[in-house]
Structures are given as structure tokens and as C-alpha cells.
Amino acid sequence: MEATRLLARAASSPPQLHVVVFPWLAFGHMIPFLNLSKQLANRGHAVTFISTPRNAARLGAILPELLAHLRVVSLDLPAIDGLPEGAESTADVPPEKVELLKKKFDGLAAPFASFISEVCTATGFSTKPDWIIHDCRAGCGRSPRSTRKRMQNYDSFDVIPCAMFSTFPASVWAFLGPKKENLAYPRTTTKDYMVKPPWIPFPSNIAYRRLHEAEWIATAFKVNATGVSSMDRYWDSERPCRLMICRSCPEVEPCLFPLLTKLFAKPVVPAGLLMSPDAIKDDVVAYTRSDPSFTLAMEWLDKQLEKSVIYVALGSEAPLTTKNVCELALGLEISGVHFLWVLRAPSYDGVRHRIGTLLPDGYEPRIIDRGRVCTGWVPQLHLLGHHAIGGFLTHCGWGSTIESFQFGHPLVMLPLILDQGLIAQAMAARGICVEVARNYSDGSFHRDDIAAAVRRVMVEEEGKTLAHNAKELRDILADNKRQERPKTELAATAAASSSSPLHIVVFPWLAFGHMIPFLELSKQLAKRGHFITFISTPRNIFRLDAIPPELSVNLRFVSLDLPAVDGLPEDAESTADIPPDKHGHLKKAFDGLAVSFAGIIADACANAENREAFINTVGFLRKPDWIIPCAVFFIIPAAIVTFVGPKQANLAHPRTTTEDFMVAPPWIPFPSTLAFRRHEAEWIAAAFRPNESGMSDADRLQEMERPCCRLIVYRSCPEAEPHLFPLLTKLFSKPAVPAGLLLPTDHIVNDDKDQSFASAMKWLDEQPKKSVIYVALGSEAPIAADNVRELALGLELADVRFIWALRPPISGSQNSITILPNGFMSRTGKRGLVCTGWVPQVRVLAHVAVGGFLTHCGWGSTVESFGFGHPLVMLPFVVDQGLIAQAMAARGIGVEVARNYDDGSFRRDDVAAAVRRVMVDDEGKVMARKAKELHGVLGDMARQERYLDEFVAYLQCYK
Known part of the structure; x- marks a missing residue:
């Protein structure tokens, strides 16, 4: 799109942004933050990525072509009792020690404040930051506030805007909700988290289904070892932010971005899925660093048939028990399906167990012909792209789910904690996966349930449908232009x-x-x-x-x-x-x-x-x-x-x-x-x-x-x-x-002006669904008295229910009623209504009884019709209306009333014929379907909001 290209050029022209990026100390956060940083650096912005020394080393070197724009700055973590020396990420500690890591992360507030103050007074690359993008988890929520307290002497810091970047999907944000909604609708029991929250106004499966999932999210609202709850950290982090950024897009999570923008009263911006081809290249390079067991596994994988192997990986930090590992192992064995399993040994009580002690006795010799178990690091993207892989058994972490999108694999889902249960439901609703059956109360699963789910995806007919759906989703999300656009919009919105x-x-x-x-x-x-x-x-x-x-x-x-x-x-x-x-x-x-x-x-x-x-x-x-x-x-x-x-x-x-x-x-x-x-x-x-x-x-x-x-x-x-x-x-x-269509969003309400229209609304309420055509030719159309009479008689001949907003010709002295044919009102009174006063058009178009719109095709009225997906009967008069009518006819969403194209006159029979084509004949069903399809595209409020954000960015760039 040319406008997006121009916006990208404007957003990337000097002066560039300097963005400081500060993720939580988990690789599931640091890697997406680094990918976002690379995308911003690719667009010419200066990015400072902050982490700790050991994490910075493990993330790998910055590509040479990005060194001028992207640098990594290390801050030393303070020591804290209870954490092992050298522990700098969640990968270094067992789950029960993560809260201590958060406390340790809080200790970075002082060095972070010092760094910001130095940057604000420096020159060159370290010019004052335009943005600080931080995480929504752990200590990040506390750091901005405590940092601001330490920075009171630095005026420049106070004006640095913050944005919160979430590596979770938008559905989690919608489920958690803002603090004000949680205060208005308190959730005090575990079961409160097992239903859709009341602030989600449309049908949705955004809720936890099993007690063990609901119990996990309930604990996030309780104070932990750091002295504050995870949710208070989240809200503390969100409150001062000007933007909220999500690693997602409307194609994956429809309807949520407009809702989130409204709930949090600030722009909630999709960054796209951050699926970079470079990440696959990096993965291949990293392959050379993998352990010998994986090298042997790859030699085995190369010999397998196309799409015959299921890849099994439950993340690096999943809270698996020894029993979970045993049941999963036996389930894979029972399934009879070829598999490649990346297994990280679980830890509890601070002890990480050896793989050999976890697998069932004699397991690896029994499955040697059709399975491999890898215990070290593996290049996941490289594996998912292998020709032999035909499915993915995953914990449904958002990062892994996104990576699966790139290859169109159907999923076997085994969610464990966090957002994984919500993601699993969303993917099931898209028809690309099956979930392993579980115990409702404690989340335990049995080997037979593993085997059944694996076979449904990899062996049975159902698996072909799942694979087809997964490939369709891949094709949508693989659209590079579509994925690049949110990143351009993010940079422009930030600017x-x-x-x-x-x-x-x-x-x-x-x-x-x-x-x-x-x-x-x-x-x-x-x-x-x-x-x-x-x-x-x-x-x-x-x-x-x-x-x-x-x-x-x-x-x-x-x-x-x-x-x-x-x-x-x-x-x-x-x-x-x-x-x-x-x-x-x-x-x-x-x-x-x-x-x-x-x-x-x-x-x-x-x-x-x-x-x-x-x-x-x-x-x-x-x-x-x-x-x-x-x-x-x-x-x-x-x-x-x-x-x-x-x-x-x-x-x-x-x-x-x-x-x-x-x-x-x-x-x-x-x-x-x-x-x-x-x-x-x-x-x-x-x-x-x-x-x-x-x-x-x-x-x-x-x-x-x-x-x-x-x-x-x-x-x-x-x-x-x-x-x-x-x-x-x-x-x-x-x-x-x-600027977008400026579709009506908050006008379908009762107000004082509607009282004069109350009787008409009562009549409309009594009509069958989609049975009424709404007739309105605008407030300033140059309609002659003859036009009104022919239109009236045409509506009578059509024998269709109608509601007509009639304004008399401005040039005449007659009122609306006297220019109607004699006896018209009495003859049509049982199936039609003529309104001569003010009519709330948007409210009428939104009514369930309305199934079509007879319009002059003024652009405002046409745009309002887009909001409801009605087929059109078109009677254009002046200005742009003829061009609009032709464009709508070309889209197949309406028909024009036939007329004399020398003088523009029309006859009652032509009005009746056009109305019946839309409201009665089979042709009308086709037009209604196409109008609904167009409504689906043009009624996407997230897309319309982005056009407004782009417009603001243009105003900033061209002022």
C-alpha cells in the first residue's frame, strides 16, 4: 500500500527514534524483545537493549549490518539470598525460585536509573531516549516507578514516554483486564476465573476451563515472595504507559485490539508475530553448536518419510513432574507414530533430575526404530521446517505456537501454566489442533490420552482437516506485507x-x-x-x-x-x-x-x-x-x-x-x-x-x-x-x-432526540428479522415532487415492508405528507411507515428488522451502511453519488434503480423491481452475502483505528 510505504519513509526519515528496550529475564521474553529490537533497527532507529551479562552472551552476537543501530548494554544483577550464583534467567532456576529472581530483578532499578540519566546527558548514539519499552512481567512493573523516584533530579527523564510490550497474546490481556474493571467486578474464587470476564462484550471462549489452570491465574492476583502480586506489577507497569504493544495481529486474534484500546484507554498496538526469516538462519547457524545426541537425531530424521514425524517439545521451563514425563513417554510409545522428543529434565526442590532416571525402564531401546529423545539444546525452527515433520506436540507457549504458524503444522496441545490454556482453546477454535484429555481438577493426563491425541493428528482422517486448516492459517500469516505493516505502524505510532x-x-x-x-x-x-x-x-x-x-x-x-x-x-x-x-x-x-x-x-x-x-x-x-x-x-x-x-x-x-x-x-x-x-x-x-x-x-x-x-x-x-x-x-x-471510514461506534444508543422517533422504533421492533427496507435519500438531495410520488408508488408496488425517512423538497412549499400520492398512507399503513421528522439513521440501520437500504449513495450514508452489511437499492442524484453507485454495483452489493440517463427521471415500476431484487428475489441473498463479506473487511475496527494512528503520524511528520 502506497500510504504505508510513504508512512514508512516518513517514519524512518531523520530524526530517528532512540528506543531503550528492557525485557524480563526469561528467554521466552528476551528473544521476542530482541526480535522487535532488530526490526526497529532495520528501520533505522537506534535501539539500546538492556539485560544482564550472562544473558547478553547467550543471546548471541548482533549482526554486523545492525551494529550501527542496535547495541546491548549489560547491568549486573544484585546478589540475593536463596538464588544460586550466576542465576540470571528463569532457565537457571527451578520454578519455585522464580519469585526470588523477580526480587533480584527489582534491584536493577537503581543501575537502570543511572544508565538513563547518563544517556540523557550524553551525545552520539546515546542521545536522550524517545521511548522506554519494558516488559509486563516481574520486576519490570516496579522498575519504572521506582526508577522515576530516583530520577527526580533529572528533568529529561520525566518526559521519556514508556510503552509496555507483552510477549503474551492479546487474549490474555483481555482476560486479565485493567485494574478498574477488576475492582468493579472482583474475582474472589477460583471459579470466577473459569468464566468469560464481563468486560468482554462479545461471545468468546476466553476463560480457564480446568481448576488447576484457574488456580494458577488466581495466585497471580495474590502477594508473592517479592511483596507484591504479579497482577499489581502488571498494573503498575501499564498505568504510566502511553502505548501497549502486543506480539500478535488481528488476523490471529480478531476483535480484541479495539476492545483492549477501549479497556485500557490507550492505543494497544499489534507488533505482528515477529516471524523473521533471519531467525531461521540464526537457528541453522546455532545448529552447529548443538550436542552430539542431536546430530545423531538429525541423521535419523533425514531418513524419515515426509510428514511422518511428530515433533515433541514442552518448552525449557515447563513445570513437568516425573510422572508427567513417564506418561508422555508411554503415550508416544503406544501411539505407534514416529517422533522426535526434545526433553528438558524437570526440577523441583532445587534439584534438576537426570533424564535417564525419568524415562521408563528400557524405553529408548524399545522406541529406537521410530523415535529419538534429545536432551540438549535444539534449533527448534530448523526442526519445524524439516520435511519429515508433520505435527507438533506443544505446551502452547505463545512463542512456540507462533513458530508453528510459519510451517502450517497441526498441533497436539498439552498446556501447563500461564496463558497456555487460553492459547490452546483459541487454536482449537481455529480447527488446527486437538488437546490431550486431562483431569479437570489437577490437570493430570494418562498415556492413553496422549496416544489418542497424537493419532488423531498424525494418523486419522481428522488430521488431514487439521493440517489443511493449519496451512490456510500459515498462508495468511506468511504474507510478508501484512506482517511488516504492524512494525511500520508501531514505529509511526511511537514517533x-x-x-x-x-x-x-x-x-x-x-x-x-x-x-x-x-x-x-x-x-x-x-x-x-x-x-x-x-x-x-x-x-x-x-x-x-x-x-x-x-x-x-x-x-x-x-x-x-x-x-x-x-x-x-x-x-x-x-x-x-x-x-x-x-x-x-x-x-x-x-x-x-x-x-x-x-x-x-x-x-x-x-x-x-x-x-x-x-x-x-x-x-x-x-x-x-x-x-x-x-x-x-x-x-x-x-x-x-x-x-x-x-x-x-x-x-x-x-x-x-x-x-x-x-x-x-x-x-x-x-x-x-x-x-x-x-x-x-x-x-x-x-x-x-x-x-x-x-x-x-x-x-x-x-x-x-x-x-x-x-x-x-x-x-x-x-x-x-x-x-x-x-x-x-x-x-x-x-x-x-x-483516515479510515470513521464508522459509527457509539451512536447506536437511545437519547433525548430519539423520543420523537419512539413510535417508529416500536413499529420496527414488531417486524420480522431482515424484512424491512430502510429508505432515506439524505437531507439535501434535489428531489422533485414527481420523484417523491414515483418513489412512493414504487414502494407500494414492491409489496415489501419499508420505513421511509422523508424530507420534503427544499424548493417547494409542500410538506412531506401532502406530496405523497392520495391514499398512500392508508394503503401501505400495515406494512410501511413514513417518518417526516428526525430519524436516527445509524440506529435504524443497526435494527434486526432492517434487511436492506434504499439510498441516494451519499458517501456518508454508504459508509454507515458498511457498518452493518446491508445490500443496497441505489438512487443517486448529484455530486459523487453516481460514481459511488457504480462502484457498489461493481462489488455486487446492490442494484441501481433503472432510469432515463438523459434527464435522470425514474418510474415506479423500476423502483419496485429494484426493491424486490434486493429484498425478495434469490439475487438479493447473493448481494446480502457479499455485503456481509464487505462489512467483515471494512467493519474491522482495529484496522480503522490504525488508519487514524497513521494519519496522526503523518501530521507529526509533516508539521
């Missing part, structure tokens, strides 16, 4: 979030179809901590929704009085107040706001500490070349801007007749339906001629080519309008930035 908040002045055109999306964009920016000044006229501000209390600190309205203009009615402040033939007068009055707008900008600049970074204007006003960078925000689709084109292209290829607008312009280099029909072409041709304001609408649009306009922003996205963003960037020689 934007580490900068000071922006002050953005927002000035929309005086139409509610513009003001409402501008206000929604303003709210989204305010939610991200930026300061927004929203400018309009007094009456328009009064008619807009009030600012939510939680945003009132960051978002304010400023009123400017509209000057009087001859021909414009008194109190007319928006297009909703006047007929279409008066719009030119309103544009002239709008131009008259330039002087008062300039006064606001001058006052703001005079009061700003940093003039250049203070204000970014996002507007439609005809403006001079401000010294403040400007951006234009289009609420129309990218297609119409592409069709209008830049001034230079229009001069090179002049369009002088109506017919010139009925073909795709020559600057569109690929096959396209971007062309108007005759009655539509006459409208667009008029837009190139001066109106009452003294200039044409096309000239106004092309004002964005001024040097002060650095960005062009669209209420759209590449999924809605493929191919256009790279072309627009090229045509206008400045970034074309998708």
Missing part, C-alpha cells in the same frame, strides 16, 4: 506518541454532511490526546452534538459569525437551510469568514510556544498560503477527487463538453468505471464553471495544490477504494492519506 500533542484547527464547509465527519475526526484526534479547535458558525454549533465530557479538555468549539450576503436568507448557515440554487451564495458568505479565521490563527500563533508545531489546519476554506502547515480533509470518496484531477492534468487534457465527463479521464492509467452518465455529467461540468461565489467548485478543490497544503486526507481506505491512493499521491505530488 507520533513520543512527540508533544498537536493543536489542530478544524474548519469544515457549512454542510452537515461535512461537519459531522469533521467532528467525528476531531473526536478521534482528541481521544489520542491532541488539542482540537473546531470552527463553525453559531447556529451550526448549536445543532451539532455536544462534546462528550471526557473530551471537553481536548476539544472546543469556536463560533464565527457568517457575514450577510445578498440573496442569502437571514439565519441561513448551512446547506440544510437553503435550496440548491442558493448554495453559491452560501459559498460567498463562507469566503467572507477568511478575515475572522485569520484573526483566530494569529492569536493562536502568538500564544504558542512552538509556532511551527502548534497548529495543523484540516479544512475546506479558500485560504492563503499560511505559514502553518495545512491539510485538506475530503468527506467525498477518493474516486471523485481522482476524476476531477489536478489543475495541470486538466490543462493538458481540457474537458469542454458534457460528453468529455462521460468517459474516464486520461490520467487514470488502469481500467476504471470512473465516468458520469449524461444527467450526472451535466452536474460535474457545471462544477468547472464559476458560480455566485466568483469561482468554480473545481477551482476550490484544486486549492489543495497550494504549497501550504502538505497532506490530502480522505474519509476512505484502500479496502473501500483499491488502487486510488498511490495514483492520487502521484497526481497531486503530496501524500494521499486514508
Whole structure:
């Protein structure tokens, strides 16, 4: 995607970030943190990776090409009673000693603070950090707070933002929840952890199923040997952070990222799975360091048939008992399946047992023809990529699960602790694995259950389905562009979030179809901590929704009085107040706001500490070349801007007749339906001629080519309008930035305005599911009385339930009811409803009874329809509506009402036919399915949130 490429370039251009990375002392944490560090260094950022001397040595050398950007700094761990000398990671201690290691890790607060203070005053590579990325486990949760206390004398440290990077999946964060939710819904018994938490609002299997799993998570909420609970560490770590970063992506964990962002009231950013090809190369290099037993095992593996061997590995720190090892061994033997088992001896009471004493008597001679047991370190990625491996018996640690994704192996799952039970459930729901049957209370398992699970995956027919599903998931997650994008977004989000908040002045055109999306964009920016000044006229501000209390600190309205203009009615402040033939007068009055707008900008600049970074204007006003960078925000689709084109292209290829607008312009280099029909072409041709304001609408649009306009922003996205963003960037020689669709998220509620609509909602509640078509042609469509009558009679002929939001033609004196055909209301009263007042459109579209939408295809209404996946009956009139209708028809999600394309007229029979095609005929089922599919793509709120984050990053980069 061109926008992502440009964002990557902008995010990687000087000045670069300096990021300090500080993981918990477990290799399951240090390795993903190091992979993240390498990815950031690959993008030109400076990264300081902090650990202890022994861990740094065991992580291996930094690649030569990254040495200029990535360095490892060692801090000495303090001594503590009860821990063996040289113990610097969880791999060095038994599970019962891990809490002491956390306590030891807390002792790094002082040296870490000293290091940060030195870096803040140094030069070169050690310039002051822009970010500190720390862990969500163990002492990391305490270190930032205690470190800040020690750093009170260093002003620079106080402004270094922190981010928390979790090596756990997003589902664990959702299950644990923020502190406020846990206080509101306290979990006091083990069984409380065996149900989905109440803050997850959708159906989900995110809960622990067995008592032993629930007992483990319950202990995380209790104070341990360090004097604080693991959950308090987690919340202490999360609270001061500006970002939360997760080693995951929406393709693996759908629905969770928007929820987490809402729960924790800060961006929760997917870093992707951090599946790097270099890791496989490193694994192969490390193969040369493996022990002799593995060399022999590889010679054996090379001789096995393709996909015939199951790889068995339960991690380096799994709390296995000797009985667990024995039952697993005998289960593998009973299964009759070839296997390669990487076995690390369990430890308890501080003693690590010898492998030979754990396996059943005579075990290795009995399985020598079809199995091998390796007791030393092995290159897991190298093994998983071997042609002979066809399945993976795993503890479902997140790191191992992610590694399995790269090769598409079906899984046999034996979760033990931590997040492993939740991961196992998620993978089972995806149909890529089976879980070993267990004892509900204590988690014990029997050899027969091991054998049965292994055979289901490796021998039985079910295994073929699991393998097919696993390969499909591999193909999705192996998309390099898809995996690279979260890393680029992370760098961009970090760059934007580490900068000071922006002050953005927002000035929309005086139409509610513009003001409402501008206000929604303003709210989204305010939610991200930026300061927004929203400018309009007094009456328009009064008619807009009030600012939510939680945003009132960051978002304010400023009123400017509209000057009087001859021909414009008194109190007319928006297009909703006047007929279409008066719009030119309103544009002239709008131009008259330039002087008062300039006064606001001058006052703001005079009061700003940093003039250049203070204000970014996002507007439609005809403006001079401000010294403040400007951006234009289009609420129309990218297609119409592409069709209008830049001034230079229009001069090179002049369009002088109506017919010139009925073909795709020559600057569109690929096959396209971007062309108007005759009655539509006459409208667009008029837009190139001066109106009452003294200039044409096309000239106004092309004002964005001024040097002060650095960005062009669209209420759209590449999924809605493929191919256009790279072309627009090229045509206008400045970034074309998708802000996303700004889909409605919090408007489907009852409020005071809905009371006038209460009787209509009651009627709608009584209708069968998907039986009603909602009819609305916008508040400003140029509909003639004849249009209304033909539409009414067409709805009557269709014999379909309908609810019609009818606004009378602005130019006429008739009210909505008198222009309807005689007797219409009585004839259709049992199956139709006509609403002449205010209608909560989003709420209606969300109603279960609504199954289709008859629309004028205004972009705002079309975008709202995307949120609910309704098929469309399309009746476009002016502006961009014809282009939108053609694009939606091409996607197969709707049909247009047939009409006379010379004058745009339509007949009742054509309305009825189109309505029945969508609501009654079999064709409608196909359109409904495609509309749902499109809803699945465009309704992905995590994706839409990322577009907004990218937009903010652009504002920061181009200010």
C-alpha cells in the first residue's frame, strides 16, 4: 500500500527514534524483545537493549549490518539470598525460585536509573531516549516507578514516554483486564476465573476451563515472595504507559485490539508475530553448536518419510513432574507414530533430575526404530521446517505456537501454566489442533490420552482437516506485507506518541454532511490526546452534538459569525437551510469568514510556544498560503477527487463538453468505471464553471495544490477504494492519506432526540428479522415532487415492508405528507411507515428488522451502511453519488434503480423491481452475502483505528 510505504519513509526519515528496550529475564521474553529490537533497527532507529551479562552472551552476537543501530548494554544483577550464583534467567532456576529472581530483578532499578540519566546527558548514539519499552512481567512493573523516584533530579527523564510490550497474546490481556474493571467486578474464587470476564462484550471462549489452570491465574492476583502480586506489577507497569504493544495481529486474534484500546484507554498496538526469516538462519547457524545426541537425531530424521514425524517439545521451563514425563513417554510409545522428543529434565526442590532416571525402564531401546529423545539444546525452527515433520506436540507457549504458524503444522496441545490454556482453546477454535484429555481438577493426563491425541493428528482422517486448516492459517500469516505493516505502524505510532500533542484547527464547509465527519475526526484526534479547535458558525454549533465530557479538555468549539450576503436568507448557515440554487451564495458568505479565521490563527500563533508545531489546519476554506502547515480533509470518496484531477492534468487534457465527463479521464492509467452518465455529467461540468461565489467548485478543490497544503486526507481506505491512493499521491505530488471510514461506534444508543422517533422504533421492533427496507435519500438531495410520488408508488408496488425517512423538497412549499400520492398512507399503513421528522439513521440501520437500504449513495450514508452489511437499492442524484453507485454495483452489493440517463427521471415500476431484487428475489441473498463479506473487511475496527494512528503520524511528520 502506497500510504504505508510513504508512512514508512516518513517514519524512518531523520530524526530517528532512540528506543531503550528492557525485557524480563526469561528467554521466552528476551528473544521476542530482541526480535522487535532488530526490526526497529532495520528501520533505522537506534535501539539500546538492556539485560544482564550472562544473558547478553547467550543471546548471541548482533549482526554486523545492525551494529550501527542496535547495541546491548549489560547491568549486573544484585546478589540475593536463596538464588544460586550466576542465576540470571528463569532457565537457571527451578520454578519455585522464580519469585526470588523477580526480587533480584527489582534491584536493577537503581543501575537502570543511572544508565538513563547518563544517556540523557550524553551525545552520539546515546542521545536522550524517545521511548522506554519494558516488559509486563516481574520486576519490570516496579522498575519504572521506582526508577522515576530516583530520577527526580533529572528533568529529561520525566518526559521519556514508556510503552509496555507483552510477549503474551492479546487474549490474555483481555482476560486479565485493567485494574478498574477488576475492582468493579472482583474475582474472589477460583471459579470466577473459569468464566468469560464481563468486560468482554462479545461471545468468546476466553476463560480457564480446568481448576488447576484457574488456580494458577488466581495466585497471580495474590502477594508473592517479592511483596507484591504479579497482577499489581502488571498494573503498575501499564498505568504510566502511553502505548501497549502486543506480539500478535488481528488476523490471529480478531476483535480484541479495539476492545483492549477501549479497556485500557490507550492505543494497544499489534507488533505482528515477529516471524523473521533471519531467525531461521540464526537457528541453522546455532545448529552447529548443538550436542552430539542431536546430530545423531538429525541423521535419523533425514531418513524419515515426509510428514511422518511428530515433533515433541514442552518448552525449557515447563513445570513437568516425573510422572508427567513417564506418561508422555508411554503415550508416544503406544501411539505407534514416529517422533522426535526434545526433553528438558524437570526440577523441583532445587534439584534438576537426570533424564535417564525419568524415562521408563528400557524405553529408548524399545522406541529406537521410530523415535529419538534429545536432551540438549535444539534449533527448534530448523526442526519445524524439516520435511519429515508433520505435527507438533506443544505446551502452547505463545512463542512456540507462533513458530508453528510459519510451517502450517497441526498441533497436539498439552498446556501447563500461564496463558497456555487460553492459547490452546483459541487454536482449537481455529480447527488446527486437538488437546490431550486431562483431569479437570489437577490437570493430570494418562498415556492413553496422549496416544489418542497424537493419532488423531498424525494418523486419522481428522488430521488431514487439521493440517489443511493449519496451512490456510500459515498462508495468511506468511504474507510478508501484512506482517511488516504492524512494525511500520508501531514505529509511526511511537514517533507520533513520543512527540508533544498537536493543536489542530478544524474548519469544515457549512454542510452537515461535512461537519459531522469533521467532528467525528476531531473526536478521534482528541481521544489520542491532541488539542482540537473546531470552527463553525453559531447556529451550526448549536445543532451539532455536544462534546462528550471526557473530551471537553481536548476539544472546543469556536463560533464565527457568517457575514450577510445578498440573496442569502437571514439565519441561513448551512446547506440544510437553503435550496440548491442558493448554495453559491452560501459559498460567498463562507469566503467572507477568511478575515475572522485569520484573526483566530494569529492569536493562536502568538500564544504558542512552538509556532511551527502548534497548529495543523484540516479544512475546506479558500485560504492563503499560511505559514502553518495545512491539510485538506475530503468527506467525498477518493474516486471523485481522482476524476476531477489536478489543475495541470486538466490543462493538458481540457474537458469542454458534457460528453468529455462521460468517459474516464486520461490520467487514470488502469481500467476504471470512473465516468458520469449524461444527467450526472451535466452536474460535474457545471462544477468547472464559476458560480455566485466568483469561482468554480473545481477551482476550490484544486486549492489543495497550494504549497501550504502538505497532506490530502480522505474519509476512505484502500479496502473501500483499491488502487486510488498511490495514483492520487502521484497526481497531486503530496501524500494521499486514508483516515479510515470513521464508522459509527457509539451512536447506536437511545437519547433525548430519539423520543420523537419512539413510535417508529416500536413499529420496527414488531417486524420480522431482515424484512424491512430502510429508505432515506439524505437531507439535501434535489428531489422533485414527481420523484417523491414515483418513489412512493414504487414502494407500494414492491409489496415489501419499508420505513421511509422523508424530507420534503427544499424548493417547494409542500410538506412531506401532502406530496405523497392520495391514499398512500392508508394503503401501505400495515406494512410501511413514513417518518417526516428526525430519524436516527445509524440506529435504524443497526435494527434486526432492517434487511436492506434504499439510498441516494451519499458517501456518508454508504459508509454507515458498511457498518452493518446491508445490500443496497441505489438512487443517486448529484455530486459523487453516481460514481459511488457504480462502484457498489461493481462489488455486487446492490442494484441501481433503472432510469432515463438523459434527464435522470425514474418510474415506479423500476423502483419496485429494484426493491424486490434486493429484498425478495434469490439475487438479493447473493448481494446480502457479499455485503456481509464487505462489512467483515471494512467493519474491522482495529484496522480503522490504525488508519487514524497513521494519519496522526503523518501530521507529526509533516508539521
